[in-house]
Amino acid sequence: MDMDIRITKTNSSRIDGVDFDNLPFGRLFSDHMFMAEYKDGQWQNFRIEPFKNFSLHPATMALHYGQEIFEGMKATKTLDGKPYLFRPEMHAKRLNKSAARMCMPEFPEEMFLKALHTLIDLDQGWIPPREGSALYIRPTMIATDEFIGVKPSDSYLFFIFTCPVGPYYPKPVKLLAETKYVRAVLGGTGEAKAAGNYAGALLPAKLAQEKGYDQVLWLDAREFKYIQESGTMNIFFVIDNKVITP
Template identity: 50%
Template sequence: MNNTDIQPDITEIKNSRIDQVDFSNLQFGKVNADHMMYCDYIDGEWQTPKIVPYGPMEIEPSAKVFHYGQAVFEGMKAFKDENDQVWLFRPEQNFERINKSSKRLAIPEFPEDYFFASLKKLLELDKDWVKKGEGNSLYIRPFVIATENGVSASESDRYRFMIITCPAQAYYNKPIKVIFAQEYSRAADGGVGYAKAAGNYGAQFYPTKLAKAKGLDQIIWTDASSHEYLEEAGTMNIFFRVGDKLLTAPTNDRILDGVTRKSIIQLAKDNDIEVVVEKVSVKEIVNAAKSGELKEIFGAGTAATVVRVEGFEYDDVYHDLPIVDEPYGTFFKKSLQDIQYNRVEDPHGWTVKAF
């Protein structure tokens, strides 16, 4: 992480809440660690970052985030190894992406030294919230919101950058069932699909609710213009194994450039697994399922790491996927977590010691 002389102002919590938490029974995102960081953008400049006890904050009802949706976020994790050292996984990728998202929504980019100095100090203060053990992590949520008061339809001139954290276990504890989208779209050409804009996720909830009513868990989104090509899942990038070949869609202005996605692509290359990054058609995958050539579908993302898809629905027909020996998804999940928990050598320099 970037060395810096920038130091956040710190107000430490008087009494930690950690003893009140059942770490063996966590609901993702519901329990927050003791501290949070915020930094305000005022008069064209980011102010000194502040770390304070986690808690409510005041914001006026006319703040532009509520009316025009200027809000972007990131998802990261901190991992603790068996020697009680805390590690981050490719954090520079998340920093670059939140600024890329911000730029698309006319939000001023956040300084790199502010980001990493604040993140490092926040993790130092709340290091006990990072638990050891398989599947355990501290989920890190940086985000930016527009805070200028006023309902005029224009970009804000004030913003708040924040980082909150929450202890986490596995996001999905079982395989999922999906539906290939045929009516609704996640994103369109020229839009904000590549950004982690809050509205991208809000717009997914209703179609996902319809899918859940049918007994399914998630949607694999298709291109908005034709619904002929598979692009990404509700909260994840998506991979398909046809025979021994791994397929995934290329990133574009509709698809999020996932950190886990690009790490899996690299791990596939490292292990001589053929990976093809090109458009993946619905027809190709449906036909592969019918012929028995479709061996796996799995999602990839920071929260989930890797999650197996056990079947999909298309045209009101449900297709079960086989249980295969030595699945790619299991291999990639273990390979990633071995690196993240500092159990094996990291040949790509992806892990960064937090402190």
């Protein structure tokens, strides 16, 4: 599929002001972002521009009806200094699986990969050199129709921005098995990486933190005895010398 990306570089990079030895998570943002719009049944206006704020109409449907999905991945560097992405095509597939569940258009995988590689190539200087740090990548899609009424939007915005980050948790994580609230249920939206799923998890996480834990360990919604995942990450077990993940 043909996709020409218009690139407008920043005139004033902020990278010299970044202390790569002391990176917070999710507070610093790199110089550029990718954007594209979905209108009249197709993706268009592919571009990379200097990182900036959006202007949204108060009736933008993503703000009211929850049509918002995203991905999360990281870029690091190989020993010879080349940017490295781990299985980016799987993130493209998961994004489109989320889009299907939330009644949103897919962003074709080859477009996703080209946008991703072009952006990371441009901002590769923002990939932290320290072990344990990375360039976090956030592809996102939101509904942009200016309309009050429950229906799928006809227009969407897809964008990718990045930020240099240190570890999400600076120390080992203490988990609380959650036996009241649930994250995913058969027939629900738990399989989608949708914004609303994370909002619903904030209260259980807050209650766990008040008890001295870092996050919750989600259990199945029917019997609360089968492990699903942790609140902000997957979880692995070593059982009989085998690595097992739900």
